[in-house]
Ligand SMILES: O=C(O)CCC(=O)C(=O)O
């Protein structure tokens with residue numbers, strides 16, 4: 001694998017303008033084949049939506065603990081995760097013994113009802129906070145549009161002729177995560193993380209971060225490269241499912257957050273994944289399959305249940 005020292009930048013202007021994307025697709029293949037991370041500029045998302053989501057996040061995290069805990073994370077994986085309650089139990093990248101030094105609000109697709117046949121279907125838990133739900137929904141609408149455009153670009157980059165798989169993203173599985181990282185003491189133990197080393201398990205993550213910094217990306221040689229804030233840009237990375245679909249051509253790269261800046265940090269990852277009924281397998285045209293097919297819903301169930309149990313246990317301990 002090619003070693004890297006910085007995170008590439010991709011200008012999305014031709015894609016957003018509906019112009020020729022041949023060069024962009026080539027740049028995408030290189031960036032995500034080598035680094036698995038990129039800064040996306042000229043992505044077309046209204047800066048006002050970004051401002052509104054950060055404002056909503058700050059107001060949410062400033063609410064009293066009991067108000068936030070009233071909507072604690074449920075089995076549909078929606079709601080509030082308090083600090084010191086989420087340990088990355090599935091991490092095979094580091095021995096993670098201490099819970100993440102961050103708190104978050106998780107929103108998923110807003111379904112009108114919970115369908116027992118569809119894992120994670122349901123409605124969200126909303127706090128009583130004026131304008132909060134509206135800000136989340138408007139942001140998610142814009143990011144879902146961008147997510148679809150980026151998935152198409154990814155398949156172009158892989159030279160996939162039959163793009164019928166795109167219909168798996170018509171009713172996508174999404175998470176909007178409003179993260180708050182308090183400052184960590186520079187004297188904190190080395191294995192205390194804002195977010196412990198992990199790979200994202202889905203297809204694409206579109207991350208907005210404030211101006212504080214703290215995100216780091218691991219190189220093939222095991223070094224950590226900073227992914228500092230870039231004004232107006234989104235940090236986009238590939239997760240394990242797109243890695244499998246691409247038959248290993250696009251990388252799912254480990255990353256972590258350590259916030260020793262002395263400042264509070266807010267970030268907003270948006271996870272864009274296919275419907276839970278989707279079977280994930282190397283796509284035709286990517287060569288002899290290196291991965292066995294798996295069902296996304298079943299995969300999520302095994303991934304999330306372990307985390308949920310660990311999270312509930314920590315909560316009860318407090
Ligand atoms: O806060 C960040 O910058 C990254 C968060 C992250 O990696 C995640 O939520 O998966």
Ligand SMILES: [Fe+2]
Pocket residue numbers: 198199200205255
């Ligand atoms: Fe992540």
